[in-house]
Amino acid sequence: MLEPGIESLIPTLVVLITAIVLKRALEALIIGALVGFIMLQQHLFMSGFLNAVLQSISNETVGWIVLTVAMFGSIITLLVKSGSASAFAGSLTRYIKTGPQALMATWGLGLLIFIDDYLNALAVGSAMKKVTDKLKVSREMLAYVVDTTAAPVCILLPFSTWAIYVSGLLESNHVAAVGEGMRAYISAIPYMLYAWVALLMPPLLASGKLPLIGGMRKAQARAAQGQTVPLGFVEDVDADDDKLSDQGRVFNFVVPMLALIGFTWLFNVDILKGAFATLVLIIVMYSAQGLMRLHDIFEHSLTGMKSMVEVIAILIMSFVLKDVNDQLQLTPYVIDVATSWVNPLLLPLITFVSLSLVAFATGTFWGLYAVALPVVIPLANTMGVDVHLMIGAVISAGAFGSHACFYSDSTILSAQGSGCPPMAHALTQLPYALIAATITALGFLLIAWL
Template sequence: MALYTRSVLLSLFSGIVLGLFILNSFDVFASVEAAFLLFTSLLTKAWILKTLGFAILVGSIMALIDKSGGIDGFVNFMQNKTKLVKSPRSSLLLSYAVGVIIFVESSITALIAGAVGRPFCDKYRIPQAKLAFVCDSTSAPISSLIILNGWGALLLGLISTQITHGVLEANAIDLLIDSVLYNFYAMSALVVTFLAIWFNIDIGPMKHSKYTKISAHTEELSNPQSMFYMLFPILLMIFFVFVYLYITGDGNILKGSGSSAIFYTVLTTMLFTLFYYVGTKNMSLMTWSKTTLIGAKKLFPIAMILLFAFAIGEVTSDLKTGQYLASLASENLSIYLTAAVIFLLSSLISFSTGTSWGTFSIMIPIAVPMAVAMDANVALTIGAVISGGIFGDHCSPISDTTIISSMASDCEVIEHVQTQLPYALISGLIALLMFFIVAFIYN
């Protein structure tokens, strides 16, 4: 429905309503009451409120950075001083490099890669869909491969739970590291994205994507502002994500709260921009305040989409979609097909719910006991869950990383989904073949 109507909110709402009707035996009054209780419950969860707050406030930060003139200064420096960026390819490669280097948190990664790449899209008239593809295809994959972040904390916790419950005997950290080595989708997505940039490979709808002028960075500036008006807030965001992960994890980054870390990071960054921009007379206090409100208002619809995405995730969880699909797959399943089937199942659940983290939470407690019972490679099985979660998330129009990558690149969500899908499918096919081959070799 999202692809047909091009309205993500309408599609999410329809899915939520249908799911609640099914859960409440198509009783209208019971479904309305359930909807009220669902959204009330969501809005009382601290991590959801922090995530929504992050989505809104990050709009303020991006608007402030834009208003400061720091982006124009950065463009001027990269083009005229370093000569590093002088073509569409080098522009996209810069965003790709930023996406790979910044692995602290997928949302922050996508936002910063988008902020860095957007002015060069304007300069070289690169379709925003290409930038969104680069942001999305580096953020989650790199965050799931270099696990010194919230992704690692979640996966370590899920694996540790299986060990605690006596499902298997292993060292949780060693098993997590082994599993990451089988994260074939993340690896193939990074390689496919790099090749698509380097050789300018446009396939499917990407052939027809066009640049749309939104911001005014295409004009040459005679006296641009310092690029540090852009770099300092961005570097501060990267630094404070680690700091707050350390604080919320009581000294252990891997145990930190991702939602708290990114929320407190944007609050700290906003406070920094207030003192930095106003203190250096880059803008007045009134201008800072107005820009903050304009940026927040611009991203309020994104926060609504995220809220609805969380809601449909709750509904599919109540419907026990994941458990049902897993139960179908586990019947008469060959050991050679276990990893590949778990990859496909995880992809389907992630696509349906729009959340890779939710998929990990559903599938690891199902996949690990299944692998142990069949004497399959547990690390390979967990790798299949991680890969499938990211693959389905990449293809889903209701995924938070899909939405944030679109927002960071000034691209429509549905256009981003349609243009990225062929590349994601190629990476997914490579991963599927790898799971077949490795399972065959292992067994």
């Protein structure tokens, strides 16, 4: 393992530059990881790369993600092929007449599905894309609103997987006493500034108070001409291929969606178990109604799993890149550089900015929290800085990374659920994420000075 140094930035920079040039996430991750293993193992880089891929695939967390995403692929495809998604969209369009109203409905639905960012990202986009298509809202805009109500909503509510995880970290790192982690987490919610700022931006954008910028302006102009899907992009599951659309019923869409939330909550916020139970329920419901033959149900389920192959590949490669960055000690390097500039008034700002860079570069957030909290909290105690403010700065950094990183799980899944290429979504939402991050940084500076 190399000593932490500026060269640890090289693989991540390669990924970012390649992703922007190719407008493809998977290829960029592979190239960046290969560069990292060349740095680490020279002529043995290929063995190191393949071993990292195998370790990533066998990782328990990766396996959980792969199964969860595959289950969602099946659920989404069955909702589409049964005509239930069309029926739901049709019912909404009786009340939603304009693009801004559709965006506000998407935002509101995202607020309701707060249990898990995966559930939010995949379910909301799948539910709303036919509505936004009809009202000439670009898929890029839909994906942005969906992504903005994924991690930012989940961290602000103490009933989500993010809150449960971080509260456990606070207890294990002795920031809070055993059983008091959630109380400490709730005390830090007012300081999770990035989530608050990001969450307010979609309504401003929908109402015209926030202007269209760069790629989003072009996407909306294209959608106004009737082309809501990015040019050249073909969905694996065609939303217009509802073979049984005439038989679709809102009931057959709403019940599985509510069941997905309910089962996830029932199984201690385990979305994999919730998704599996929901898939079983859909199979029973659709076959009992004669809506589909059992053979067709399983065929569509397999088709849905196949539609998630690229998403799964990107997520696996993001873990490979994380392994490279861990070996190059990227996170300790950035933290060491940042803390060399520290004074009490700048600590929240420097913490947010430096960890945001790490989260954006690595695409990992929960791991970042595990590394950063044991460093940041003792530093805050030593310098007399409010611990809850510092918790808010750390969590805000992870939320920004989840929102902005080109290959983060939230970005990839929001794009998939909304029927948008991942890089098209990432590039069009990045200016808005950076605006929110800038406001957040100024907010931390102001709070520290008050």
